[in-house]
Amino acid sequence: MLIGEVARRSGVSTRMLRHYDSLGLVQPTGRTVGGYREYSEEDIRRIFHVEGLRSLGLSLRQIGTALADADFPPAVLVGDLIRRTEDRIEREQELLDRLRAIDASAPGGWQDVLRVVELLHGLDSPHAARRQQAVLAPAEDGPVPADVLAKAVLAESDPNVAGALRWALARAGGDGVATVAAGLRSADAGVRHRAVRAMAELPGDEAAAALVGALGDPDPAVRRPAALAVGSRGGRAAVPVLVGMVVEGASDVEAAEVLSVLATGHGCADQVMSALAGELAAPTADSAVRVRLTQALAELPATLTKDVLRHLAHDDDQAVARLAATLQRAP
Template sequence: MLIGEVSRRSGVSTRMLRHYDALGLVRPTGRTVGGYREYSTEDIRRIFHVESLRSLGLSLRQIGRALEDRTFTPSTLVGDLIRRTEDRLARERELLARLRAVDASAPPGWQDVLRIVELLHGLDSPSAARRQQTALTPTEEVPVDLLAGAILAEDDPHVAGALRWALARAEDGVASVAPGLRSADVDVRRRAVLALAELPGDEATAALADALADDDPTVRRPAALASGARGSTAAVPTLVAMVVEGANDMEAAEILGALARDPEHADRVLGALVAEAAAPTADAAVRIRLTQALAELPPSAALPVLRRLAEDDDRAVALVAEALAGVLGKRS
């Protein structure tokens, strides 16, 4: 089969077939009387082998070795190709995110594009100091989507604080950061909650309420603290659980006390704390924390329960309850 027909059937250009011949990668078995290349069935099969390996990203040199060296094993080379491909995809994803950030800001001119790229470089800098400095750039100069993306990726607490401060002063921050609550990465969800906690308005409150159902306590707990501080009783079960578990229990108790100052919420808070104190699994340390939390409630609600706990079988629980009942009794 002559080179023109081989090219038509294989889809490989005649120029590339000549290049394969020059490299010794696929040499036609014969020549016609006129000196034209003539490919055999085996030659064509080898062309398809070459093209198959090229589709995996192998260089022509690597392909030649793979086809000629009988002892050559593909595992090392394939593993290297996988790593190189993963690196390339990561760079492509980074470029795509950068392009989307530029597009989302709708820059009117190239100077605006350059400004956004500079901001992106600053927010992506390996230097925490530079990232923090970029976060403190006047808010109107930093597109909110860039701030949100940086917040969801930032692991330095000081930089994250500066980014959240900037986002709180931007417009429509909730819409930009709330999608982070749906991330498979728990750290991203936690960062989203911390950012939402500093944003005002009903939209942020609603998003925080959704985060109360998160499976991970490092997401659920800050969502409960923020929601409870905004007056949401949906946070009560998580806040009580925090007291039981000893996780930010003092802060959780203070918020429960603030919620209970509303007569409409007092019974719910009191009932949740009492139920946990009466649970068979509640040891002395847990009951002491619950007793201390009860002392944050209005005296009219807390005193009867504290007086009962003052007769607890555990001496330590009884003493704490008695002392707190005495303090609340003087206030009432």
Template sequence: MLIGEVARRSGVSTRMLRHYDSLGLVRPTGRTVGGYREYSAEDIRRIFHVESLRSLGLSLRQVRRALEDPAFAPSALVGDLIHRTEDRLKREQELLDRLRTVDASAPSGWQGVLRIVELLHGLNSSSAARRQQTVLDQAEDLPVPHALLAEAILAEADPNVAGALRWALARSGGDGVASVASGVYSENVDVRRRAVLAIAEISADAATAVLADALGDSDPTVRRHAALALGGRGATEAVPTLVEMVVDGANDVEAAEVLGALSLEPGNAARIMSALVDEFAGHTADSAVRIRLTQALAEMPATIAQGTLRQLTIDDERAVAVIAATLVAAFEERADG
């Protein structure tokens, strides 16, 4: 079969077939009277073998060795090809992500594109200081795109950089919630913690709904962040977690302050007092818990806290009795004033 016919049937160009011949990779076994290359069935089979190996990413030198060296083992080479292909795909995915980020920001011109690329380089820097400065340097009229902020927030471990990123997201208002909300439902607990901290700083109604979901998280840190944020917004569903924080001594001062603020709303005070008093009954032998609960009563309205505090002035735990007596005196002095 002449070279033109082989090219048509194999899909390999005549130029490449000649290149294979010059390398000694696939040499036609015959020549016509006129000197034209003539390929046998075995030659054509070898062409298909060459193309098959090339499709796996082998170089022509590697293809020749694979076909001609009986001792050549494919396992090491195939493993190397897998590794190189994975690296290439990773780079391609990173490029695709950058292009999508640029596209999502809807730049009005090439200056906008260059700005997004500069942001990407800054946020991906190995220097925490540079990442933080990249966020803080953004002009008011050119905010960081939500998707880019969310991706950085969910991955950022440095607390200073994370704070700057949360600040930037909060500036964007409710529009930023959707971008970072997926992190609240991540399997990675660190991602969930970063997400709930970011959403806690956004005042939109959508943020409140996501925080309510976070109250049921399996991680106590996520639940506590959500409870403090929700309680600060007047959401009473945070009360059980806030009381639990007082008992456990985890951000107990902040939790008590939020409970106090919630108790100022009509109908909340009795429920919160009841929850705190129930904890006294459940921790009769734990002085540390009883002390924290007594201190938390200082944040409650005097009209409903004084009765419980007076009972605690004769508590068996001296520290509890002293704190309760001090608070009663403070409440009375405030009333007299």
């Protein structure tokens, strides 16, 4: 089969076929009387082998090595191709994210585009101070794209930069709620924690609903701040987690204060009192736990706690009894 027909049937240009020939990669086994290249069926099969390996990203040199040695192990080459492809996909994804961020900012001109690009470059800096500066600087130039801030806050581990990002995101008007909420589904507990911290500062029902969903998170570092945020917004679903925080001694003072807010201003008094009393009566509660629960009662209105404190003033645990008696006498 002559080179022109091979090109038509294989889809490989005659120029490329001649290049393969010059490299010794696919050399036609025959020549016509007139000296034209003539390809055999085996030659054509080799062309398709070359094209198949090219489609995987192998260089022509690598392909030549692979085809020349039937025992050549593919694992090393394939592993290298996988790593290079993953790197390329990551770079392409970063570019796509940048373009989407610019598009979402609805730029009115190239100055707006350059401002977003500068922000993205700043957020990519390895220096925390530079990232913080990038977040705060654009405030005078116009709104910062909320989606950019939301993605950055999920990835930011420096507390000062994270605080600046949460502040800027809250100023953006809640447009990044969906992106932050997606962080609550991350397998990384650190990302979920950052998502809850950011969500707690965002307004609106969507943020509130996402925080309620985080109350069941298996990681206490996620569900505890979620409970403080939900309770502060009047969500009674936070009561069990808040009482659990008092029992565990984890931010128990803050938890007790939020329980007071729920009991006095959101119609949750019976639920709060029942939960605290139940833990006080639990056979597994040691003295330290019962003291913290008694202290939590001090945050609630006296009209709700007086009967419980009167009973606790005669408790067998002297530490609990003395504390309850003191609280009874407090004005």
